Amino acid sequence: MEKIEKQGKFFCEIKFNEKLQKSKIIRFKNNKWQGLKSIPYKDTKGNWAFIERIPIFLSENANFEVRYFEIAPGGKSSLEYHNHIHLVICIKGKGKLRLGKSYRTIKYLDIVYIAPNEVHQLLNPFKEPFGFFCIVDRQRDRPIEIED
Amino acid sequence: MEKIEKQGKFFCEIKFNEKLQKSKIIRFKNNKWQGLKSIPYKDTKGNWAFIERIPIFLSENANFEVRYFEIAPGGKSSLEYHNHIHLVICIKGKGKLRLGKSYRTIKYLDIVYIAPNEVHQLLNPFKEPFGFFCIVDRQRDRPIEIED
Secondary structure, three states, X not given: OHHHHHHOOOEOOOOOOOOOOOOEEEOEEOOEEOOOOOXXXXXXXXXXXXXXXXXXXXXXXXXXXXXXXXXXXXXEOOOEEOOOOEEEEEEEOOEEEEEOOEEEEEOOOOEEEEOOOOOEEXXXXXXXXXXXXXXXXXXXXXXXXXXX | XXXXXXXXXXXXXXXXXXXXXXXXXXXXEOOEEOOOOOEEOOOOXXXXXXXXXXXXXXXXXXXXXXXXXXXXXXXXXOOEEOOOOEEEEEEEOOEEEEEOOEEEEEOOOOEEEXXXXXXXXXXXXXXXXXXXXXXXXXXXXXXXXXXX
């Protein structure tokens, strides 16, 4: 319960994209989405490394947000928990999912549901990039990083 | 404007899945998600054909829903519009997106945003299956099918 109390009741500050009143196709060519750029994984330093984030979709016309993350060999996301859930869909390479103290391998098109307040981390101990979509609610609480 | 008025203000009736308090991995093996079954595309007949739907994720813990659709050669989704948006991610084969009267080809990992109230349809005039994720808000209005 302590975890939940520490989380507070804040929503992330979301900067809205254009309202997207027109339909749009983002083309995937030469292993990249045309017109999309990667941004830092987080604004703050932490227990993450060698991970890039590409914002795929965010609009006030929908209650969800879609991001693509790619973890280079040796990299990892933050070890953290939060009240909002993650839906992860692997589309490149393979990686490890840490849940609490256990690790499981994630491969192409495996789908991962990360439940509320479960301590989790995605890691790439392999030799090729590990890429995945991560779908979240647009309004959500801030993650709490924890020490390993 | 007529289109919008006709749509009414109803949300789809959604039958919630288990509350999903535990994290979960759905494995993709032999070209199928283990434990997931396809269901009819819609409960009612309409201007759609040769399309199957696999519910990927629906939970009261999130404000979005993820479905996978696969359209066999010669098949199509309904020609329809609705206020809620679609985010489509192609992961198998290729297909056509119809927006109003125009058609565009959709290929592997292309991402399609379908704006509110845009008349749209997905079709497969090709020789291989066309498969895609479609992410929507969990609470959304009912689609209105239109005559071709």
